[in-house]
Amino acid sequence: MKPMRCYFLPALLVLTAASPCTADSRDDIDTLADQPAIRAVLQHLVAMEQELLDDLVELTEIPAPPFGEEPRGERFAEMLAGAGLTDITTDEAGNVIARRPGRSGGRVVALTAHLDTVFPPETNVKVRIEGDRYIAPGVGDNTRGLVVLLGILRALEQASIETDADVLFIGNTGEEGLGDLRGVKHLFRDGGPQIDAMIAVDGGRTERLVYGGVGSHRYRVTFEGPGGHSWGAFGTAKPHHALGRAIEKFVTTAPTVNTEDEKTSFNIGRIGGGTSINSIPFESWLEVDMRSGSQEKLDEIDALFQAAVQEALDEENAARTEGDALTVSVARVGKRPAARGDRESDLVQRAAAAIAWSGLEPDYRLSSTDANYPISIGVPAITLSRGGISKDSHSPAESWENVDSHLALQIVLLTLLGEAGLATPLH
Numbered sequence: 001m002k003p004m005r006c007y008f009l010p011a012l013l014v015l016t017a018a019s020p021c022t023a024d025s026r027d028d029i030d031t032l033a034d035q036p037a038i039r040a041v042l043q044h045l046v047a048m049e050q051e052l053l054d055d056l057v058e059l060t061e062i063p064a065p066p067f068g069e070e071p072r073g074e075r076f077a078e079m080l081a082g083a084g085l086t087d088i089t090t091d092e093a094g095n096v097i098a099r100r101p102g103r104s105g106g107r108v109v110a111l112t113a114h115l116d117t118v119f120p121p122e123t124n125v126k127v128r129i130e131g132d133r134y135i136a137p138g139v140g141d142n143t144r145g146l147v148v149l150l151g152i153l154r155a156l157e158q159a160s161i162e163t164d165a166d167v168l169f170i171g172n173t174g175e176e177g178l179g180d181l182r183g184v185k186h187l188f189r190d191g192g193p194q195i196d197a198m199i200a201v202d203g204g205r206t207e208r209l210v211y212g213g214v215g216s217h218r219y220r221v222t223f224e225g226p227g228g229h230s231w232g233a234f235g236t237a238k239p240h241h242a243l244g245r246a247i248e249k250f251v252t253t254a255p256t257v258n259t260e261d262e263k264t265s266f267n268i269g270r271i272g273g274g275t276s277i278n279s280i281p282f283e284s285w286l287e288v289d290m291r292s293g294s295q296e297k298l299d300e301i302d303a304l305f306q307a308a309v310q311e312a313l314d315e316e317n318a319a320r321t322e323g324d325a326l327t328v329s330v331a332r333v334g335k336r337p338a339a340r341g342d343r344e345s346d347l348v349q350r351a352a353a354a355i356a357w358s359g360l361e362p363d364y365r366l367s368s369t370d371a372n373y374p375i376s377i378g379v380p381a382i383t384l385s386r387g388g389i390s391k392d393s394h395s396p397a398e399s400w401e402n403v404d405s406h407l408a409l410q411i412v413l414l415t416l417l418g419e420a421g422l423a424t425p426l427h
Helices: 023-033 036-047 049-060 070-082 139-159 182-187 239-256 295-319 346-357 372-376 406-420
Strands: 004-008 013-017 087-090 096-100 108-114 128-130 133-135 166-172 197-202 208-213 215-224 264-273 283-292 327-336 363-367 381-385 389-391 399-401
Touching: 023 036, 023 346, 023 406, 036 139, 036 406, 049 070, 049 133, 049 139, 070 087, 070 096, 070 139, 070 166, 096 139, 108 139, 108 182, 108 406, 139 166, 139 197, 139 389, 139 399, 139 406, 166 182, 166 406, 182 372, 197 346, 197 406, 208 346, 208 372, 215 239, 215 295, 239 264, 239 283, 239 295, 264 295, 283 295, 295 327, 346 381, 346 406, 381 406
Parallel strands: 108 166, 108 197, 197 381, 208 363
Antiparallel strands: 004 013, 087 096, 096 166, 128 133, 133 399, 208 381, 215 283, 215 327, 264 283, 389 399
16 A cells, blocks of 8 residues: 655645655655644645745846846845845855745755846837736746745744755856856856855746756857858868868767767757858858766767868868868867766655655756756755746747746745754644
8 A cells, every 4th residue: 555645725625645755854844834833834835826926027127138238136135135134145156045044054954046037138028918928038937936035034034934954045147048056056166155055946847856067169160261252262171160070070970979868969059150141261160069977978078069060161171172271169168067966865755755745746857957066066956846837938929827836936935944954843
């Protein structure tokens, strides 16, 4: 017979079969959730729904393009202060860091969500509301993540719940695009703030539990040459032709790295260069993104890419009948480490138990999130869902639908309290 446990719904307790997580973690989370004070906090997360929706609209309508997160960060800091925190700073990377002191202060748990979106500053971010759907660039990814942090903080403050560990509420920068996780990397730099565990809030279905990191290598490759007239300088080496050779060679060999057991992806995302149809370009460039959950596979496909570029350069130079040789530069523009987390670790199992408590089955995933970096250096870290239903992320039609969104807040709260501990037993 499957073990039975209870989980919280807004109005009552229900019995259900347990989802896969360790018995100890399940018992700890169930015991925590069944305490009257915590049940009141969980209920408060449901009751504050409209307040959080108002926050979602306000923050979404503050543009936060890559490397331009400051205005949204300033408003987020004001909201954290309005919720009751006083120790609030903004570091050199633009991370907004608010400390909620614990009783012992021996450990520090970070609860994070990224401030930035993928959209340029001129993007129209006015929110359109259609029933329960909120439509605007960045409304889900990851403005809703910031709102989850605000909800957790307000609920803890309203109920005067004291943790044993300090909790850092962080709006971090640089998760999207070429940000290259700069905010989180800065947090975990030598001499950075003490962080013993990190819980990030980002996308995916409510049951998603990211315990490991899909790594990525990103490059901008530029072929350069003398250029010239398409007729008069016909025999010179052509950067666009070298670019085409490089792409053809890479996409022919790269699929050999991808396997059923270890997905490894590659994509030429942007290309450019040239001045006119009848001019030989003096410059051609491309940007490539390669990803894998295995650092070994990532290094392997990276080597294939580097070889394709060099072979393309050599072939195009050999094909010329006049003029100077082409040159090529390969500039790294992003590197996220592949990071194998431990599904059996205490933090992962606490999160799995919290998801199971909500009536859902934990969906263990590898993904590319802010948790990549701390996991790669041995710091326990996970990414949990912001809840609701997100659609068309990274597009002008992006939307977030308010469907059972309280569940994600409750899951994050229970995971956080399980990791940070309660200062004193509650009755």
